[in-house]
Amino acid sequence: AHEEDEHGHEEDAHAHEEDEHGHSHGQYDPHVWLDPMNAVSMAEAVEASFADQAPDYKDEFADRLSAFKEEAETLDAELQAAVDAGSKQQLLVTHAAYGYLAERYGFEQLPIAGLTPSEEPSQQALKRVIEEARAHDLTHIAFEDTVTPKVAEVVKNEIGAEAVTIYNLESVTKEQLEQSYFDLMRENVKALEIALK
Structure with missing residues (x-):
């Protein structure tokens, strides 16, 4: 059992490492909706x-x-029209929660952290994200409304990006309970229009 646990953790780490490059891994990413x-x-x-x-x-x-x-x-x-209208192919996000969105609509997520926003990237990984964001001339970073990781603020300030709000619908505020799935997803349409412009 101990070996299986270690193997499972290694697989998770590998998934997070690959997610840094924008690849989606449905078996690890729970945000299927x-x-x-x-x-x-x-x-x-x-x-x-x-x-x-x-x-x-x-x-x-x-x-x-x-x-x-x-x-x-x-x-x-x-959603497809918002992505197609943009000139950018990368979406800079606080963490790797948008693999399903990226895979369906044909863009690449550039996440600062792994699948959980509390996952702190290494200095090397952080440097790589900043370099890649600059290389692709990314001017926006998509923050979730319920979580603001400090490390994402560092990246935002480092590259002079503006913030947009994106929803992964894993958790919502009390006020958002009155909004439907479609209401919040259409906010994501707006975020993609701005961030990928």
Whole structure:
């Protein structure tokens, strides 16, 4: 068991190392819902379960799923258009939570930290991120609204970047509970439009 644990930790470290280069690793990154088509798959599973448990409301569940799918397809097109309209191919982010978004829409995430924002990068890794951000002339850094890592502030100040807000929807504030998945994802559309311009 001890060997398996060590092996698992080594795999995680390897995933984080590769994520520094923008590659996404679905088996490690939990933020699957940032791809709207993954969100549709999740909604389909929920709808099937609800219909099984409450068959009298089966038609209502099906109608809601259909509406969700339609809006997800619209969001999908908006996200793709935001990326396609930009001149930059890299998104500078505080940590590697956006692999699914990057993979679907064809850009590269440049994360300062690994999958968890509290993960402090080494001095060498930090230097590499700053150099790469300068090389790609990145002028914005995407911060989450609930977390502001100090090391990300260092990068922001070092390269003179402006901040934009991005949501990974892992956690939300009390006020955001009144907003839908689509409301917050459309804020991400705006963030991509600005940061990739």
